[in-house]
Amino acid sequence: MFRKILGIALSALLFVVAACSDDNPSVSLVEPIADGSSSSVDALSSDGGVIESSSTGAVKTARYNLWDPAVDYKVNTGDDSTGFWRTFGDNLFGLQGESKIIFPVELENSSTPLSSVFKHCDGLCGSIEPDYLMIGPWAGVEIPLAKDGATADVTSWGGVCVTYESDYLISIYLKVQVDGFDSNSLTKPFEAYPANYLSETTIGESPAPTLFNLFSTNEVQTECMKWSSFDVSSWAKNSGSSQISKVYTGDEAAKEIQSIMFVIQSRGDDENKVFNIKGISTYDPSNATQGWKYPDEKFYERFPVDDTLTCLWKGGLGDTHVNTGYNDRDEYAGMLVPFDESPANSYAHIEYPAYPSMEFGPYKYESVIWECSGFCGTMDFYLDGSEYAVGGITFNIAGSTDDDYVFEDVQDWGGVCVTYFSEKDAYLNFVVKDVPYENSPKVALPKSNELVERCFTWNEIAPNDPNMGRAVGAIQFAVKGTVDYEKFRFNLAGIGKYSVNGACSFETPVITPKSSSSAWIRSSSSVDTTKHHKLYVEEQCILLTDLWNFVGSVFTGFGGTLNEKVGRWYKIEDASDEHKSNFTQPLNEQELINHEKFDNGGVEFPDSCGGAKRTGLYDGVCGTAEFKDDYFAGLGFYVAGFDHDDGTLLSGDVKKSWGGICVTYASEADIDVVMNSTGVHDISQIPKLPKATLPKSSEAVTSCLTWDEFKSDDGKLVDPKNLTTVNFVVYGEKGTRKKFNIHGLGKYATYAEYDYSLKCPIEEHFVTE
Numbered sequence: 001m002f003r004k005i006l007g008i009a010l011s012a013l014l015f016v017v018a019a020c021s022d023d024n025p026s027v028s029l030v031e032p033i034a035d036g037s038s039s040s041v042d043a044l045s046s047d048g049g050v051i052e053s054s055s056t057g058a059v060k061t062a063r064y065n066l067w068d069p070a071v072d073y074k075v076n077t078g079d080d081s082t083g084f085w086r087t088f089g090d091n092l093f094g095l096q097g098e099s100k101i102i103f104p105v106e107l108e109n110s111s112t113p114l115s116s117v118f119k120h121c122d123g124l125c126g127s128i129e130p131d132y133l134m135i136g137p138w139a140g141v142e143i144p145l146a147k148d149g150a151t152a153d154v155t156s157w158g159g160v161c162v163t164y165e166s167d168y169l170i171s172i173y174l175k176v177q178v179d180g181f182d183s184n185s186l187t188k189p190f191e192a193y194p195a196n197y198l199s200e201t202t203i204g205e206s207p208a209p210t211l212f213n214l215f216s217t218n219e220v221q222t223e224c225m226k227w228s229s230f231d232v233s234s235w236a237k238n239s240g241s242s243q244i245s246k247v248y249t250g251d252e253a254a255k256e257i258q259s260i261m262f263v264i265q266s267r268g269d270d271e272n273k274v275f276n277i278k279g280i281s282t283y284d285p286s287n288a289t290q291g292w293k294y295p296d297e298k299f300y301e302r303f304p305v306d307d308t309l310t311c312l313w314k315g316g317l318g319d320t321h322v323n324t325g326y327n328d329r330d331e332y333a334g335m336l337v338p339f340d341e342s343p344a345n346s347y348a349h350i351e352y353p354a355y356p357s358m359e360f361g362p363y364k365y366e367s368v369i370w371e372c373s374g375f376c377g378t379m380d381f382y383l384d385g386s387e388y389a390v391g392g393i394t395f396n397i398a399g400s401t402d403d404d405y406v407f408e409d410v411q412d413w414g415g416v417c418v419t420y421f422s423e424k425d426a427y428l429n430f431v432v433k434d435v436p437y438e439n440s441p442k443v444a445l446p447k448s449n450e451l452v453e454r455c456f457t458w459n460e461i462a463p464n465d466p467n468m469g470r471a472v473g474a475i476q477f478a479v480k481g482t483v484d485y486e487k488f489r490f491n492l493a494g495i496g497k498y499s500v501n502g503a504c505s506f507e508t509p510v511i512t513p514k515s516s517s518s519a520w521i522r523s524s525s526s527v528d529t530t531k532h533h534k535l536y537v538e539e540q541c542i543l544l545t546d547l548w549n550f551v552g553s554v555f556t557g558f559g560g561t562l563n564e565k566v567g568r569w570y571k572i573e574d575a576s577d578e579h580k581s582n583f584t585q586p587l588n589e590q591e592l593i594n595h596e597k598f599d600n601g602g603v604e605f606p607d608s609c610g611g612a613k614r615t616g617l618y619d620g621v622c623g624t625a626e627f628k629d630d631y632f633a634g635l636g637f638y639v640a641g642f643d644h645d646d647g648t649l650l651s652g653d654v655k656k657s658w659g660g661i662c663v664t665y666a667s668e669a670d671i672d673v674v675m676n677s678t679g680v681h682d683i684s685q686i687p688k689l690p691k692a693t694l695p696k697s698s699e700a701v702t703s704c705l706t707w708d709e710f711k712s713d714d715g716k717l718v719d720p721k722n723l724t725t726v727n728f729v730v731y732g733e734k735g736t737r738k739k740f741n742i743h744g745l746g747k748y749a750t751y752a753e754y755d756y757s758l759k760c761p762i763e764e765h766f767v768t769e
Helices: 115-121 211-215 234-239 250-255 366-372 589-597 683-688
Strands: 011-014 017-019 050-052 059-061 086-089 100-103 124-129 138-144 159-166 170-175 195-198 221-226 259-265 275-282 311-314 337-340 347-351 375-382 389-396 415-422 426-432 442-445 448-457 472-481 486-497 569-572 581-584 621-627 631-638 660-667 671-676 691-694 697-706 725-732 737-747
Touching: 086 100, 100 138, 115 124, 124 138, 159 170, 159 195, 170 250, 337 347, 366 375, 375 389, 375 472, 389 486, 415 426, 415 442, 415 472, 442 448, 448 486, 472 486, 569 725, 581 631, 621 631, 621 725, 631 671, 660 671, 660 691, 660 725, 691 697, 697 737, 725 737
Parallel strands: 347 389
Antiparallel strands: 011 100, 050 059, 086 138, 100 124, 124 275, 138 259, 159 221, 159 275, 170 195, 170 259, 311 486, 337 389, 347 375, 375 486, 389 472, 415 448, 415 486, 426 442, 426 472, 569 631, 581 621, 621 737, 631 725, 660 697, 660 737, 671 691, 671 725
């Protein structure tokens, strides 16, 4: 029904902010014309009531007491000059974006141009047309509640209820006057405005297998939010008075509000996405419908509590650990984590619908479990000549030692129950004492297009072993793949002790995910070989981020457990008495002060390294290699840091987790990407190490390299299981200077399927002479 309303091709007609300034960053192109020809509507009372339409004389009951698209051309603010909807794009706050809101019908040539949209949509509906040259492009719609330069007091509303349906997540901001905010380069747009959000109400064509999506009904929702539930960003809270004039609470903002802003950020998949705001009311929680995106008390009502004796873990409750009974011994006992037991160079890779909460620690996957209301993702396999790959989700019964599992007696469980969804056949694998891993007891979990629970007694799991369950180290939800690049979705939602009636209670889903036919096979030619899969129709590449997001240390995967040098950058230059080369960076006065004040390993991330100036953001680590003789110079970073006792380099196994490396760069010379797998940090040995070469480019481009592309001059391959440093060097002749910039780093395993021969939308690549 939602998309049928928007069946007409979206018009590119824009109703957008025309100008911005420090004290008035949003001005509508179209203002209402108050003349004798304009339509008139009786003002709404605060508790709803009747409205008389002057055009028909018909009396209608308002569904929403602030704005009902069936009878209102503006929001009832009590002021005839305010409350008219208007749109804006990412050209606010001094930015230069061109993202905009587009509508499905032409606007009326009248004092109320959006009336045609209200009639067509029974709401305010549209889509975002993003400017892909922006980082995270955004646009939105706004309700001005006060005249320009003034404020209004809407505390009497108590808050706001929004009735809507949307393929997007919509952020709601209470716009207030915050001096020093618009001109503060450290502040992202809207960060100093109290905020709340509206989650998606639809699940799209290929939804992630989250419990929210499994239970979604694609229906209109009403979300009610008290003013006190609006909050500013943590940055604004901790910024201090030197950054912004005031940090508003939601209640304070309601007393001095300028407008309510609904902001939509593009995720690069806007082609078939739409939103429809269908009504606005004052706060009344009795009118709210249950949202499932983030569980609350009402969410838990759908999961009976009478299974506490049998259910050990239920994803809907957000826990990260299975209650094995041994959790008090070890903080890692019962922790749910991914595993990979693939042979040789093959691997199983999981893409999650949310970023992990941290690099390491017992709560690493907390964000994934909250997002999934379970442990879910999309898995694919890379065989690399092997017959199969296998991976999935595992938990230890009682933790582990340095070299083995801790085996414990759980025979009193009677067996195991598991609640899951999987587009591919899976199985449970039981790691038991004195049994080789390949011979571990297993039970089949047939693929299912809905959430199902399967229960097995110990006898069913190991019919010939009366002691099964007495020494269990781990239980694994596993999937085996025998086809390269096969891709499927799964969700592990419940784990419990054996019960003939089931261990964990879940309400039957209202709808189910797409059937197993939605699993698909990618041609191997789209990965590793031709690399010609386009990311966007507009042929823009994305900015690499999952190894390094343009400033600070590289996210190598080994931080937090070793030392402070993990992922830290360093300069590569000839520090010997001959001093054949040096590497300099274009630092301004403030950056020079910071360089002296803070220890960044001799490397900074200057503004003048360039970036997309349209975004107001800068990104890159750049500099100039200067050659007093024929030599090399550049930059590098540590993978796992140092051993503090003997000074040797620590190594990290990144063979499967990285799969190789992707680099966005610009350079006046070819760049050798040099991989070091030795324990010695000796820059003079760089020419002898395995390397791959990135050709020089005057514009920012991205190249992805697999491990087998890194070879030394004598044919030696890189050892990615023991990687210690990654280096970027350029060679030059005596008296020459070469500039280069690294804009982004990514894992090959993440970005391999995309074609990065395309130019990246970065306007400046390194400082010019």
